[in-house]
Amino acid sequence: MPExxxxxxxxxxxxxxxxxxRIIGVKVNNRNLxxxxxxxxxxxxxxxxxxxxxxxxxxxxxxxxNKTFIxxxxxxxxxxxxxxxxxxxxxxxxxxxxxxxNLPKKHNHIEIHFKNFKVIYNDPRRFGxxxxxxxxxxxxxxxxxxxxxxxxxxxxxxxxxKNICFRSKNIKNILLDQRIVSGIGNIYANEILFxxxxxxxxxxxxxxxxxxxxxxxxxxxxxxxAILKGGSTIRDFKHSDGKAGKFQNEFKVYSQDNKNCPNLxxxxxxxxxxxxxxxxxxxxxxxx
DNA sequence: AAGAGGCCCTGATAGC
DNA sequence: TGCTATCAGGGCCTCT
Numbered sequence: 176m177p178e179x180x181x182x183x184x185x186x187x188x189x190x191x192x193x194x195x196x197r198i199i200g201v202k203v204n205n206r207n208l209x210x211x212x213x214x215x216x217x218x219x220x221x222x223x224x225x226x227x228x229x230x231x232x233x234x235x236x237x238x239x240x241n242k243t244f245i246x247x248x249x250x251x252x253x254x255x256x257x258x259x260x261x262x263x264x265x266x267x268x269x270x271x272x273x274x275x276x277n278l279p280k281k282h283n284h285i286e287i288h289f290k291n292f293k294v295i296y297n298d299p300r301r302f303g304x305x306x307x308x309x310x311x312x313x314x315x316x317x318x319x320x321x322x323x324x325x326x327x328x329x330x331x332x333x334x335x336x337k338n339i340c341f342r343s344k345n346i347k348n349i350l351l352d353q354r355i356v357s358g359i360g361n362i363y364a365n366e367i368l369f370x371x372x373x374x375x376x377x378x379x380x381x382x383x384x385x386x387x388x389x390x391x392x393x394x395x396x397x398x399x400x401a402i403l404k405g406g407s408t409i410r411d412f413k414h415s416d417g418k419a420g421k422f423q424n425e426f427k428v429y430s431q432d433n434k435n436c437p438n439l440x441x442x443x444x445x446x447x448x449x450x451x452x453x454x455x456x457x458x459x460x461x462x463x
Numbered sequence: 464a465a466g467a468g469g470c471c472c473t474g475a476t477a478g479c
Numbered sequence: 480t481g482c483t484a485t486c487a488g489g490g491c492c493t494c495t
Contacts, residue, residue, distance in 0.1 A: 176488065209471075209490080233489080251488055252473080282473085300472045302489060344466060353490075361488065451467075453488065 177249040179324065179358030180401035182230050184420065185255060189235070190228035192257060193289060197224045198239075200288030208284060209250055209304040219307055220245065220287075232324050232357035236314070243307060244314045250302025256283075256295045321357035325394040330356075335387050342379035347450050349379050350390075359394065361453050362407055362429045367393050369428045374462045375455050376448075400425070428456040436461060 177185065201217035220239065227238035237245040247253075256279075285296040285305065296305070308314040322338070323330040338355050339346070350356055350364045359367070368375050371389035373382065382390075401407060406420035427437045432447035436458040443460040 178489095207472095248489080250472090250490085298472095299474065300488085302472065342465080348466085351489085452469090454486085 176251050176360060176362070177233060177253065177406075178360035178363055179230075179233055180363070180398055180422065181406035181420065182233050182235055182249065182358075183402050184406045185249075186228055186230040186235055189255060189294070192292070193225045193237070193294065194228055195225060196289045198222065198287055199290060200286075200293075202286040202288070203284070204286070205282070205284045208298060208301050209248070210306065212285070212305055213307065216305065216307060219243070231318050232321050232353065233360070234318065242311065243309055244311070246306040246308055246314065246317065247296075248303050250298065250300065250304070252300040253296065253298040253303030256297060257292055258295060259292045321353050322355040324358040325356065325398055330391070330395075332384075332388055332391050335391050336384070339379040339382060339387060339390075344379060345376050345450060346373055346379055346382060346390075347375035347453075347455060350394075351453070356394070358398070362426075363394075363397060363401065365429045365456050366427060367397050369457060369462060370397060372462055374459075375450060375457050377463075428458065430454075430456065432456055 198220050199222070201221055203212060203217055206212035206214075206216075220243075223239040223241055223243070225237055226240050227236075229236050229238070233248060235247040235249070237247070239245070279297050279299070282299045282301075283295050283297050287294045287296075296303075306317075308317060323334060339349055342349055347364055347368060350359050350367065351361065365375070367390065370393045371386060373386050373389070401420075401422040404420060404422040404425065407422040407426075428445050431437075431445045433444050435441075436443045436445060438458065438461050441458065441460050443458050445456050446459055448455050448457075
């Protein structure tokens with residue numbers, strides 16, 4: 176489930192391949208995604224050149240030379256696969272690209288063809304989407320619904336204090352609310368709260384200044400570390416190759432229910448509870 | 464205004 | 480073995 180670190184990894188590898196390449200073909204196999212892909216998607220991006228690939232929160236943005244933008248959200252199960260063209264016989268051969276060497280047989284929704292390879296978007300659960308934005312203004316308008324991402328310079332103690340201290344809802348849901356902090360999903364919310372020593376059920380307005388400071392520092396630190404480790408590879412990416420992310424090995428609480436709390440001198444087990452229909456893992460002893 | 468809850472979707476897994 | 484139920488969860492929507 177790509178959160179900020181996973182989208183960042185996808186961005187880096189995709190950019191190396193497709194930046195300054197021209198789109199010479201588009202094949203849409205299945206328009207049914209989170210939002211139905213517009214019928215004119217193919218013709219609108221055909222023959223355009225990619226001039227930048229970047230990330231904002233959990234969104235990937237492909238900027239084209241006619242000043243339009245492809246906005247991509249991976250939802251729960253969206254992945255890209257790179258297929259290289261073999262010179263001799265003009266066939267395509269599947270090469271590793273981010274999560275998987277093995278091209279799934281089903282759910283290959285969109286193919287984008289370049290000179291020597293094609294990129295395939297696969298999404299079994301269809302929670303992801305592609306959206307075309309006609310100009311920068313519309314793109315920014317769309318993205319402005321999101322709050323600051325943790326790597327933003329403006330994401331500091333005062334920003335968090337201002338956005339947390341008056342809220343009655345629990346801190347975990349505050350972290351997951353993209354209008355307040357963007358880019359954090361369920362996995363990293365669990366990890367950040369554990370390392371900050373905060374009970375995920377605790378209402379925002381009950382947090383003290385030290386806890387808010389912890390959230391500021393540790394959000395940046397954990398997301399950064401996850402990017403360095405190549406993101407987290409779980410569940411949907413389980414058939415992945417050696418290029419899979421390694422951060423799942425660093426999980427302290429996520430999916431660690433009934434295991435010993437990793438903190439020294441703590442003999443509690445990690446507890447699994449449900450908050451707003453999301454699995455939540457924490458240590459009752461270390462998180463208050 | 465803010466928060467709670469429902470919904471979309473498929474594949475893996477648990478239980479009988 | 481084969482069936483059914485449950486779970487995974489991001490973002491948008493509606494209702495209060």
